[in-house]
Amino acid sequence: MGRRAGAAGLGRVFTWLLPHRGSRSARQTIALRAGQTGPGKLAQGEYGSRVGARRILRLLERFNVPASFFMPAVSSLLHPEEVRDYVAAGHEVAMHGWIHESNTLLDPADERELALRAAGTLEKPSGTRSVGIRTSTWEFSDHTLAITRELGLLYDSSLMADDEPYELLADGEPTGVVEIPVE
DSSP states (O other): OOOOOOGGGOOOOOOOSSOOSSOOOOOOHHHHHTTOOSHHHHHTTHHIIIIIHHHHHHHHHHTTOOOEEEEOHHHHHHOHHHHHHHHHTTOEEEEOOSSSOOGGGSOHHHHHHHHHHHHHHHHHHHSSOOOEEOOTTSOOOTTHHHHHHHTTOOEEOOOOSOSSOEEEEETTEEEEEEEOOOO
């Protein structure tokens, strides 16, 4: 079977040959961001949403470990039930851009607009406003910190200046935004 309609006319790129439970369409924001709508690129996101996320949730539950899931907002539109599953299991859903865009390539107004849109979109299925962000590029533009502060986010997890959390500074002054290093 070819592509069937989904969010914004995009969706699954295959049909099942065997019965299965809990089908979810693809979470492939990187391909969508790049305008790639071929079956191969769209299929790359299928496994994570359909199988991987559930396995991770079971593992976290088994060891009673809380986690943060950084999710592009478009993924939450494609899979609102995935967001609800994370929240129901006691985990945080944090920002990871609108559609996995390269924030460092955006002009300040577009970066701000997409961040505001992402925050509002993630809030709908999760029932709470995100307090953290991991930028899609693991990088800051010259405007990312100001936008992070405007959104009232408490932490970022995009940078790597240390292996322990530290407070981000703006013009040498504390910002109140804590950096939780990404690696």
